[in-house]
């Protein structure tokens with residue numbers, strides 16, 4: 106097995122589970138449907154997705170990510186999206202998504218840098 110820093114095979118960035126009875130579980134995906142991030146690693150963190158907020162049967166506030174395609178739209182694109190947002194993860198506040206969506210967190214001391 107090669108470390109991912111030295112391999113040119115990028116198969117680890119995504120796959121489509123064609124046998125899944127729920128595929129496609131999110132509408133609007135334009136590229137390859139990436140099932141790697143089912144469930145989304147950003148569920149407990151601030152993110153730019155179009156989630157709705159609801160209260161579950163235990164009284165906990167949760168995200169409903171039904172309308173979000175960000176972790177699924179293209180193997181490379183969704184991989185890069187998740188890596189960028191996990192660089193400086195910020196625990197989710199439990200509040201609804203903002204308009205415009207929340208911006209990607211910056212390293213401490215660099216909050217004024219423009220987004221890339």
Ligand code: SF4
Pocket residue numbers: 145146147148149152153154155156168169170173174175176
């Ligand atoms: S809204 Fe999208 S990016 Fe945010 S946690 Fe849900 S699936 Fe992930």
